[in-house]
Amino acid sequence: MYRVTYYLKSSSYRSRSYSSENGALKAIWKWLREKPEADHAICLFPECEPRTIDDWRELPFVEPKPKADFYSSTKWLRIRALALEKYGARCACCGATPADGVRMHVDHxxxxxxxxxxxxxxxxxxxxxxxxxxGKSNLSEKQWRD
Structure with missing residues (x-):
């Protein structure tokens, strides 16, 4: 078992156990990075001396890259424009248009x-x-267009 005690600048603390060394270190890294009130953490790992970690930069982890938003991608914007050009800006289900004050979506x-x-x-x-x-969400695969 890998035990970590987290200390706040206010002198309060809490302890937590982890099943792996990597899991414990990743949790410390995230805690020190995200909590302004964090002061340090002490690791008690099997067959090791206690280790104090004061700064998340001491640990070998990197910030995860944010996932690219599909609906902001160039490929999607291009194919969306082609769909509007080919099928027109009229709802294939109810016939509404932007002139009716509705927002148009290109649906899969x-x-x-x-x-x-x-x-x-x-x-x-x-x-x-x-x-x-x-209203359709992803429950229906009905094709409304001609």
């Missing part, structure tokens, strides 16, 4: 969560108003 007929291989296929896209698209 077969949802990305189930068919990620079709996320950039023009034939898998249809134009829906916001209400129809949100």
């Amino acid at each position: 007929i077969k949802p990305r969560s189930i068919h990620p291989d079709l996320e950039l296929e023009l034939e898998n896209l249809q134009v829906l108003c916001e209400a129809c698209n949100l």
Whole structure:
């Protein structure tokens, strides 16, 4: 068992056990990085002397890269524009247009969560108003367009 005691600048502390050394060190790294009130942590690991860690930079971890947002990607914006050009800015379900005061969405007929291989296929896209698209969610694979 890998035991860590976390100390705050206010002199209060708490202890926690971890099943692996890497898990304990990663938790310390995150805690020291994210908590301004953090002071230091003391590690009690099997067959090792107690170790005090005062700064997250002492540990060999790096900040995870944020995931790229699919809907902000150049590829998606390009295929979305093609879908609007090909199918028009009219809801394939109810016929509403921006002139009716609705927001238009380009919908995946077969949802990305189930068919990620079709996320950039023009034939898998249809134009829906916001209400129809949100009502559909990813439960239906109904193709409304002609």
